Amino acid sequence: MNLPLFVSCNGELSPVGEAHVPIRHPALLAAFGVYETVQVSQDVPFHLAEHLNRMAFSARQIELELPAEPETIGTWVPPLLAANGAPECLLKFLVYGPGEGYPPLCFLWPEAMPRYPEHYYTGGADAITVAAERTLPTAKTLCTLVNFLARRQARRAGVHEALLLNNAGRVTEGSNSNFFVVREGVLLTAPAASVLSGVTRDLTLRLARQAGIQTGEQELPLAERGTWEEAFITSTSRHIMPLAVLDGKPIGTGRVGPLTRRLMDAFVAHFREEVSP
Ligand SMILES: Cc1ncc(COP(=O)(O)O)c(C=O)c1O
Structure with missing residues (x-):
């Protein structure tokens, strides 16, 4: 199965082909955003709270207001995993910072776990x-x-x-x-x-x-x-x-x-x- 099938944006699910960031989004040129990668195994995100807290810590350092509290962002994970049927994956969190009429966008999607030799x-x-x-x-x-x-x-x-x-x-x-x-x-x-x-x-x-x-x-x-x-x-x-x-x-x-x-x-x-x- 090719992941992801569905992407979450600020908690709303959409098919991956429909998830877009506008080319003029200020986050793209300035790299004004933060991200996280979390391993999911047997449907359990490993140390999710620590990752979300670190995402908030990273965001504070660049004065980026996340679109929701870390606990709320955590509640977006189970529906995303269920929609993708992905009990084993690497979960990506990308937050594009707000600016010039654009709200902060928090995207979540699962990718295949890398396999190392x-x-x-x-x-x-x-x-x-x-x-x-x-x-x-x-x-x-x-x-x-x-x-x-x-x-x-x-x-x-x-x-x-x-x-x-x-x-x-x-x-x-x-x-x-x-x-x-x-x-x-x-x-x-x-x-x-x-x-x-x-x-x-x-x-x-x-x-x-x-x-x-x-x-x-x-x-x-x-x-x-x-x-x-x-x-x-x-x-x-x-x-x-x-x-x-x-x-x-x-x-x-x-x-x-x-x-x-x-x-x-x-x-x-x-x-x-x-x-x-
Ligand atoms: C520069 C850098 N250092 C360290 C790490 C390891 O962090 P973690 O253990 O949270 O994956 C990463 C992960 O992407 C990284 O990009």
């Missing part, structure tokens, strides 16, 4: 670093050109992900993921003030602490990569994906590390609990 999880994926900085890095806005170009570079290089390297030579996050390393047994990731605080990132930090793993939020200079024992990326569609190779060279042993493996197992257990309690 199994060997990324068993042997680790590969990535390159790309000099790039996101505008308003703590907000998930429609201004995603930098991410898009970085991802295109990764694709050209034949690797899975592009890690963004800022002007100070620090790895901040992936093009659409957060980045973690393990150093001396401590799990480290860039501070929430300098990256998108991913829902999966925050959950991973929580699961790590619950498992008694020491965590820290600090800058990750690429020059210190020799001290990284393990590395992985996190995102809604990937969950925890180990990274084995960066810029053509192995990270640590170049294999999935023991702490990464523990966290992946903890994540799987948490996911099962949430979607099939």
Whole structure:
């Protein structure tokens, strides 16, 4: 089945072919909008409240008034999933900000879940670093050109992900993921003030602490990569994906590390609990 069949706009369902944004909509040129991606499994949107709260947090940062409260937007999800017959999907939320006679528009639609090669999880994926900085890095806005170009570079290089390297030579996050390393047994990731605080990132930090793993939020200079024992990326569609190779060279042993493996197992257990309690 090709998703989506139906799209929701401010809570009203319409066939996908009838959902349009006017070409002169101010959100298109200025990227004045925010978005979210939520995994749905067995009809359960995984951590929906966290995603909707983050959407509100992103919107506040660009002074965009959402067309409805996050709780109300959440009520638009079940009818959309039912209309599309999509118990397993990746749910997109796109809010086009208002302006010049246009109201704010919140579109929701389901897409097929991406499938990543199994060997990324068993042997680790590969990535390159790309000099790039996101505008308003703590907000998930429609201004995603930098991410898009970085991802295109990764694709050209034949690797899975592009890690963004800022002007100070620090790895901040992936093009659409957060980045973690393990150093001396401590799990480290860039501070929430300098990256998108991913829902999966925050959950991973929580699961790590619950498992008694020491965590820290600090800058990750690429020059210190020799001290990284393990590395992985996190995102809604990937969950925890180990990274084995960066810029053509192995990270640590170049294999999935023991702490990464523990966290992946903890994540799987948490996911099962949430979607099939
Ligand atoms: C720049 C960036 N960082 C991190 C993430 C991961 O966020 P989440 O775990 O909420 O999917 C994304 C997801 O799209 C992203 O675009």
